[in-house]
Amino acid sequence: MRTAGALSRIAGRGGGTTLPGKLLWKLDPGAIDRLARRLPEGSVLVSATNGKTTTSAMVAEILRPRVRIAHNSSGANLVSGVASTLLRSRGAALGLFEVDEGALPEVARRVRPKALLLGNLFRDQLDRYGELETVAARWRQTVAALPDTLLVLNGDDAQIGDLARTRGNALVFGVDDPRQARPALQHAADSKYCLRCGTPYEYAAAYVGHLGDYRCPQCGHARPPLDVVAREIELHGLDGASFTLHAPAGEARVELALPGLYNVYNALGAGALALALEVPLAEIKAGLERFSAAFGRFERIAIGDRRVLMLLIKNPAGANEAVRTLVEGAPPKVVVVALNDEIADGRDVSWIWDVDFEPLLAGLDRLVATGSRAAELGLRFAYGGLPRDRIEVVPSLEAALDRGLELTPSGGELILLPTYTAMLALRRVVAGRGHVQNYWEAA
Amino acid sequence: MRIRVGHLYPDYLNIYADRGNIAVLAERARARGHELDVRAIGMHDAVPAAEIDLFYVGGGQDREQALVAPDLVSKGEALREAVEGDATFLAVCGGYQLLGRFYRDVAGDEQPGIGLLPLETIAGGRRMIGDELLECEWAAGRTLAGFENHAGRTLLDDGAEPLGRVVAGFGNDGSSGHEGCRYRRAYGTYLHGPLLPRNPWFADRLLAEALAHADGTREVVELPPLDDSLEQEAHRVSVARARSRGGRRR
Numbered sequence: 004m005r006t007a008g009a010l011s012r013i014a015g016r017g018g019g020t021t022l023p024g025k026l027l028w029k030l031d032p033g034a035i036d037r038l039a040r041r042l043p044e045g046s047v048l049v050s051a052t053n054g055k056t057t058t059s060a061m062v063a064e065i066l067r068p069r070v071r072i073a074h075n076s077s078g079a080n081l082v083s084g085v086a087s088t089l090l091r092s093r094g095a096a097l098g099l100f101e102v103d104e105g106a107l108p109e110v111a112r113r114v115r116p117k118a119l120l121l122g123n124l125f126r127d128q129l130d131r132y133g134e135l136e137t138v139a140a141r142w143r144q145t146v147a148a149l150p151d152t153l154l155v156l157n158g159d160d161a162q163i164g165d166l167a168r169t170r171g172n173a174l175v176f177g178v179d180d181p182r183q184a185r186p187a188l189q190h191a192a193d194s195k196y197c198l199r200c201g202t203p204y205e206y207a208a209a210y211v212g213h214l215g216d217y218r219c220p221q222c223g224h225a226r227p228p229l230d231v232v233a234r235e236i237e238l239h240g241l242d243g244a245s246f247t248l249h250a251p252a253g254e255a256r257v258e259l260a261l262p263g264l265y266n267v268y269n270a271l272g273a274g275a276l277a278l279a280l281e282v283p284l285a286e287i288k289a290g291l292e293r294f295s296a297a298f299g300r301f302e303r304i305a306i307g308d309r310r311v312l313m314l315l316i317k318n319p320a321g322a323n324e325a326v327r328t329l330v331e332g333a334p335p336k337v338v339v340v341a342l343n344d345e346i347a348d349g350r351d352v353s354w355i356w357d358v359d360f361e362p363l364l365a366g367l368d369r370l371v372a373t374g375s376r377a378a379e380l381g382l383r384f385a386y387g388g389l390p391r392d393r394i395e396v397v398p399s400l401e402a403a404l405d406r407g408l409e410l411t412p413s414g415g416e417l418i419l420l421p422t423y424t425a426m427l428a429l430r431r432v433v434a435g436r437g438h439v440q441n442y443w444e445a446a
Numbered sequence: 447m448r449i450r451v452g453h454l455y456p457d458y459l460n461i462y463a464d465r466g467n468i469a470v471l472a473e474r475a476r477a478r479g480h481e482l483d484v485r486a487i488g489m490h491d492a493v494p495a496a497e498i499d500l501f502y503v504g505g506g507q508d509r510e511q512a513l514v515a516p517d518l519v520s521k522g523e524a525l526r527e528a529v530e531g532d533a534t535f536l537a538v539c540g541g542y543q544l545l546g547r548f549y550r551d552v553a554g555d556e557q558p559g560i561g562l563l564p565l566e567t568i569a570g571g572r573r574m575i576g577d578e579l580l581e582c583e584w585a586a587g588r589t590l591a592g593f594e595n596h597a598g599r600t601l602l603d604d605g606a607e608p609l610g611r612v613v614a615g616f617g618n619d620g621s622s623g624h625e626g627c628r629y630r631r632a633y634g635t636y637l638h639g640p641l642l643p644r645n646p647w648f649a650d651r652l653l654a655e656a657l658a659h660a661d662g663t664r665e666v667v668e669l670p671p672l673d674d675s676l677e678q679e680a681h682r683v684s685v686a687r688a689r690s691r692g693g694r695r696r
Contacts, residue, residue: 126461130575130595134507201513203457344687350577351593353639356463378679382643385676386469396676 024087046098051122065290464504505539578615
């Protein structure tokens with residue numbers, strides 16, 4: 004453990020870097036297993052295509068008053084990020100790690116979590132992760148190799164809900180509120196064919212993408228019974244959402260400061276994981292209600308006499324929910340959308356054509372398209388029906404931010420929809436002007 | 447003029463933003479005073495071959511592709527006849543593979559194709575993923591830029607015409623220097639991204655051919671130009687991506 008000790012001192016100095024973790028992973032991969040075993044209360048993992056950062060940040064907020072946690076809060080969710088967090092978290096009792104979908108098998112094998120939350124699987128960066136089916140197959144193997152791990156599963160996702168069937172120790176969560184259902188499956192809906200026989204599922208209610216209450220009319224494969232349920236959901240535009248959390252232990256009304264049905268899913272998953280850790284319902288409610296925003300996911304930043312609202316977009320399912328939430332508030336007149344094509348964004352930008360941006364167009368006076376693939380983004384909106392004289396292509400992120408602010412009236416709010424690396428870059432620009440802390444200082 | 451489009455299996459094969467291609471065709475037709483009438487041709491639907499000017503089939507995940515393959519075989523004869531009768535056909539990625547004679551997966555199992563294009567596809571170990579650039583000699587050297595992501599190695603028969611020569615990227619099999627296939631007015635390709643928004647000349651070519659079928663003349667007349675400054679900029683960036691980081695031929 005001498006390597007780990009030296010690296011730990013470096014990691015302790017902060018800076019938000021994963022370098023010590025990368026070094027440890029290279030020099031002594033087994034050290035990660037040993038560091039994880041030192042945590043007296045063990046570890047819990049959170050994985051999903053969408054919402055893992057927000058969900059694990061919610062869990063952290065719930066647990067903070069009762070236990071000292073090691074948490075990769077800045078979204079460094081590969082093996083190296085988990086290693087870095089372990090290195091700099093001396094004295095922590097419980098590990099709480101969000102884990103990249105592709106990295107889950109390796110992290111789970113090393114960390115041997117006592118609980119594992121699986122939130123959803125959407126099509127995402129096919130150039131990087133491969134097909135959704137491939138990820139699902141690797142998850143099935145991962146779960147099979149963790150017989151003692153308590154599974155916390157989103158039953159509304161057919162691929163994930165199915166994992167509950169083989170286990171006694173699974174806690175299944177889901178939404179049950181047909182008033183919030185979408186009239187039809189979205190264009191980009193993924194797992195919509197029966198896992199068993201390939202027949203299209205029939206949905207009593209579809210909530211987010213393919214998440215919902217499904218049943219196969221051919222063979223009867225259906226959503227498993229739910230243990231933890233969100234009902235009586237109220238969405239308050241951009242101002243928040245509320246729902247009643249029904250659990251075996253009782254029920255609690257939760258008022259979230261975050262908007263949108265997708266955040267109800269995040270809160271529900273976080274609540275279910277906390278229940279699995281035997282946290283009382285009142286503490287879960289309090290933690291969820293204290294929670295404001297995870298890094299770059301739904302962040303409001305004041306810039307002079309204007310505000311910027313940043314919503315990360317990274318794949319069709321997530322972007323659809325961002326659009327839906329914006330339109331349910333006051334539909335924006337000016338939007339800055341930022342599309343980069345680095346590895347972390349996905350080098351294949353075709354996904355923007357699978358996003359239902361159209362509901363935004365009706366009220367839109369001006370779209371500022373920015374990022375390294377700004378022109379492609381401009382085309383997406385042009386062929387989506389936005390007149391070309393309302394589209395400005397400004398590849399420089401900083402120039403686009405300034406242009407957006409210029410178009411925003413004094414006292415108004417500018418909507419920014421960036422992909423991952425564009426979000427990081429925009430935050431750096433804003434931080435450089437002194438409006439937000441760098442993320443390693445905020446943690 | 448009404449251009450009738452038959453979109454095969456839009457519910458199953460839509461993974462690489464295929465609706466972007468359809469949106470581009472619709473808008474560019476409208477800008478010239480024509481109307482695109484898109485109908486879905488799904489599982490168990492008959493192919494109204496005489497009533498379709500342009501067929502489209504996109505890509506899917508392996509699972510979805512396996513679900514539609516047997517159904518497509520039952521539509522094979524009608525589709526082959528349509529292409530012999532000068533209908534236009536664009537097939538992308540998985541749809542492209544299914545237009546060949548067969549697709550053999552890593553385990554050696556074969557999925558039947560419809561033999562509309564003179565080729566066969568055999569899955570390889572490593573996926574070929576990245577930006578790609580082609581040059582099309584048959585179109586006065588114009589270029590096509592897009593993104594490829596496929597495990598299948600597609601082998602063209604001797605004498606078969608590729609869609610283009612690979613300038614950067616992998617192409618059909620990573621070694622032949624060819625990408626896609628062209629037969630009469632049918633085009634198959636691994637290029638998505640989607641293909642048509644950033645390659646407007648090719649969209650117009652498909653439309654011109656479909657119009658020739660719709661009006662019965664079979665004569666392809668070039669369409670009047672549009673302001674494509676945004677398209678050209680997207681093309682330029684996509685070309686630069688392929689040149690700087692497209693997959694290398696091995």
